[in-house]
Amino acid sequence: xxxxxxxxxxxxxxxxxxxxxxxxxxxxxxxxxxxxxxxxxxxxxxxxxxxxxxxxxxxxxxxxxxxxxxxxxxxxxxxxxxxxxxxxxxxxxxxxxxxxxxxxxxxxxxxxxxxxxxxxxxxxxxxx
Numbered sequence: 001x002x003x004x005x006x007x008x009x010x011x012x013x014x015x016x017x018x019x020x021x022x023x024x025x026x027x028x029x030x031x032x033x034x035x036x037x038x039x040x041x042x043x044x045x046x047x048x049x050x051x052x053x054x055x056x057x058x059x060x061x062x063x064x065x066x067x068x069x070x071x072x073x074x075x076x077x078x079x080x081x082x083x084x085x086x087x088x089x090x091x092x093x094x095x096x097x098x099x100x101x102x103x104x105x106x107x108x109x110x111x112x113x114x115x116x117x118x119x120x121x122x123x124x125x126x127x128x
Contacts, residue, residue, distance in 0.1 A: 002028075009059035011039040020060040025125045027064040031077065031117040032056035033109075043113045046083060050090040050116055057120050058094070066124035068094055076104045079115040087116060 005020040005027065017030045034042040034052035037059075042052040058068055078087060084104065100120070109117055 005060065005064045007060045007063040009037050009063070010056050011035050011037055019056075020064060022064060022124075022126075025123055027061060027066065027070075027122040027124050029057055029060045029120045029122075031075075031119040032060070033111065033114050033117050041111075041113060046086050046115060047090050049114070050087055051093070053116055053118050054090065054094045057118055061120070061122045061124070064122065064124050065128060066122050069096075070122040070124050071095070071100045071120045072123050073101045073121040074103075075119045076102060077107050077109060077117040078104060079106070079109060081106050083115055 002021040002023045004018045005022055007019040010019050010032070013035070019032075020027055020029045032053050033056075034049040035056070036042065036052060042049045057071070057074075061068060061070060076087060078084060109115070
């Protein structure tokens with residue numbers, strides 16, 4: 001059974017999703033976009049856009065009692081392939097070896113102003 005994780009540091013969205021859920025010792029985040037906690041979008045600087053997304057992943061994992069070190073898998077959605085290396089530069093600011101397993105998909109995103117979305121899975125034992 002999945003249990004919703006309340007994440008106060010991520011702006012609520014008017015869409016039918018939960019920012020993060022726990023299923024046993026696994027925590028799944030929904031795809032996070034570059035929205036600050038006050039609801040503003042970060043769109044002009046791709047590095048800052050990526051940081052905003054990863055800050056939301058971090059907030060969700062921390063709300064579940066973990067840290068980015070607990071992330072075991074990410075899926076990155078990029079608007080185009082030219083963003084792959086700039087994304088990797090910022091990604092390395094948040095994750096260290098051993099890096100989480102990762103898939104990267106080039107796809108149009110739901111908001112035409114956004115260029116990146118990331119979802120994550122973290123292993124956070126309930127009995128920490």
